[in-house]
Amino acid sequence: MTARAIALLAALSLVTLAGCGSSGGEEDTTIAGHADPAHVQVIKRWADELRAGDVTAASDRFALPAVVQNGTVPLRLTDRREVEAFNNSLPCGATLTAAIESGKYTIATFKLTERPGIGHCGDGVGEQAKTAFVIQDGLITQWRRVVDIEEGAPASQGPVV
Numbered sequence: 478m479t480a481r482a483i484a485l486l487a488a489l490s491l492v493t494l495a496g497c498g499s500s501g502g503e504e505d506t507t508i509a510g511h512a513d514p515a516h517v518q519v520i521k522r523w524a525d526e527l528r529a530g531d532v533t534a535a536s537d538r539f540a541l542p543a544v545v546q547n548g549t550v551p552l553r554l555t556d557r558r559e560v561e562a563f564n565n566s567l568p569c570g571a572t573l574t575a576a577i578e579s580g581k582y583t584i585a586t587f588k589l590t591e592r593p594g595i596g597h598c599g600d601g602v603g604e605q606a607k608t609a610f611v612i613q614d615g616l617i618t619q620w621r622r623v624v625d626i627e628e629g630a631p632a633s634q635g636p637v638v
Contacts, residue, residue, distance in 0.1 A: 512576035516583040516612040521573045523617065524585075528570030530593035536560040540616035547622045563620075569598035571606065582609040584623060 508517060519538055526535040539560045544551050547567075554560050571587035578584075585608050589601045611619035 508573060509575035510577040510586075512578050512583045512585075513612075515615070516578075516610065517573070517576050517585075519612050519615055519617065520576060520583065520585045520610055524571045524573050524587060527564060527567065528572065528590055528592060530595075532561055532564045536564050538617050539620075540613065540618045543616075543618055543620065545620045547620075551621075568592075568595060569601050569606070570595075574605075579609070581611055582619075582621075583612060584609050 508521075523535050523538040526532075526538070536557060539554070541557070541560070542553050542555045543560060544553055545563050546552065547563075552563075554563060570590040570592035572590060573585055574588050575586040576583050587606050587608070589598055589604050589606055591598050591602060605625075607623035607625060609619070609621040609623050610617055
């Protein structure tokens with residue numbers, strides 16, 4: 478075997494090994510709803526980081542500027558401190574359970590959890606919440622709370638993600 482053939486075989490082995498294991502790739506994006514796997518991965522990582530109490534890492538998933546709307550008028554966040562303040566304001570952690578595409582939005586469904594250091598999710602733990610995301614270039618450019626209103630039922634006043 479020539480040195481070139483050995484180098485090619487080594488490179489192919491590394492590529493094959495990189496696809497093995499339990500992290501990354503499709504396992505991170507296999508959830509109900511069939512949304513774009515790249516978008517699901519961004520949303521899942523944001524939720525996982527926030528749930529674990531890593532607000533800085535979760536905030537790094539946002540583009541600047543970004544628009545957020547959580548029971549308020551749309552707010553335009555223009556610096557990292559504003560994004561961190563927004564993420565800190567969310568009383569609950571969340572586990573991503575489903576995601577669907579709706580136009581430019583990825584609508585994510587979460588099961589609410591407590592967050593380390595926050596502990597104010599209260600009755601929201603175990604409840605469901607939805608957020609509409611716009612993901613561009615692997616970053617969150619829009620985060621908008623979605624309120625499900627069943628016909629004839631009042632809007633929920635529970636905690637939000």
